[in-house]
Amino acid sequence: MTEAQEQVRRAGPLTYRGSSIPNTTTDQRLLDRRGPSEWVHTDPWRVLRIQSEVVEGFGLLSELPAAVSVFGSARIKPGDRYYDLGVEVGAKLAQAGYATVTGGGPGLMEAANKGAQEAGGLSVGLGIELPFEQSLNEYIDMGMTFRYFFVRKLMFVKYSQAFVVLPGGFGTLDExxxxxxxxQTRKVTxxxxxxxxxxxWGGLRDWIRDSLLENELIKKHDxxxxxxxxxxxxxxxIIRDSHMDMARRYEESEERPGPEQ
Known part of the structure; x- marks a missing residue:
């Protein structure tokens, strides 16, 4: 057995050998303020940050009433016709009893939050840390700023019963x-x-029909x-009719006798 093979350190479930053995122990890195700080930027530490964001997001939104996520551009200013449309959408959702959830930023996100809040509805903003400054807008009743896009997207999907998409750019298209x-893949109801x-949006709809459907890259029902x-x-x-239809189908499935009956 070589000298390298004899050098082994076990740290919980982890095993280090030879030149891979750290110069300090986990406890030492935690307790010694004068020690190296690079470890707080490692992937294992990022996992804890991700976990923290998920827990905080679930905690904030777990008691949210029926909600609709509204997406749209951050670049459209007050006074634009689409900004006014966003305000109307937020107000109508509030009047219908839905909370409005947006990305929490300016532009059409702000418009939807403003409409919801001014109509007496619950206005929620889920922001994202970006290289340029973008704070949560002033029309938010509940808000959280995320480090990670994928955690933020999880919150949109988990706590929304519909998506409303106003005009926007790459971020809006991504969502x-x-x-x-x-x-489509039935990962969500x-x-x-x-x-x-x-x-x-008419041009995008036509492109989906003429390019994707025509080339059989999606099904007709898609x-x-x-x-x-x-x-x-x-x-x-549309949202009300969809939810009423889902509720009706759920009731029918509950009333249908099972195999034991």
Whole structure:
């Protein structure tokens, strides 16, 4: 046995040998303030940060009432027609009894939060740490800023019963197609995805039909996963009808006799 093979250190479930053995112990790195601090930037430590964000997010949102996530651009300013549309959407959702959940930033996220809050509904913002400054907007009743995009997305999916998508860029498209993929693959219970603004989204809908469906990259029924409308009233009607239909089907399945009966 060589000298390297004889050098072994076990730290809990971990085993280190030879030149891989750390110069300090876990306790020493924890307790010695003068010691190296690089360990707080390692992947195992990041796992704890991720775990912390999940726990905090679940804690914040666990008692949230029926909620709808509203996505849209951070770049659209007050006074723009789409900003006004976002305010209307947030207000109509609040009047229908839904909490409004957004990315918590400016632009159309702020618009939806503003509409919800001013209409007496619950306004929630789930922000994200970015290289440039973007604080939570002032129209939020409950909010949290995340380090990790994927944890934030988990919260949107877990605690929302519908997605409403206002005009936006890459971030909005990312959220839209992730939602559509989760519903298509049945990773989540089917819930409505509504794009607001035919003029803005019509071209995307046509491309999906003419390129994806035409080349058999999706099924015909996949076209029904996403609906395009213009008015806030249509948004609420689609969401309500979908939830009533899901509730009816659930009741029917509960009443249906099982194999033992």
């Amino acid at each position: 839209l197609f992730e939602a559509a993929t989760l519903v 089917r819930f409505p995805i509504v794009l607001v603004g035919t003029e803005f 076209m029904e996963l996403v609906q395009v409308v213009d008015g806030p009233e249509e948004v609420v009607d």
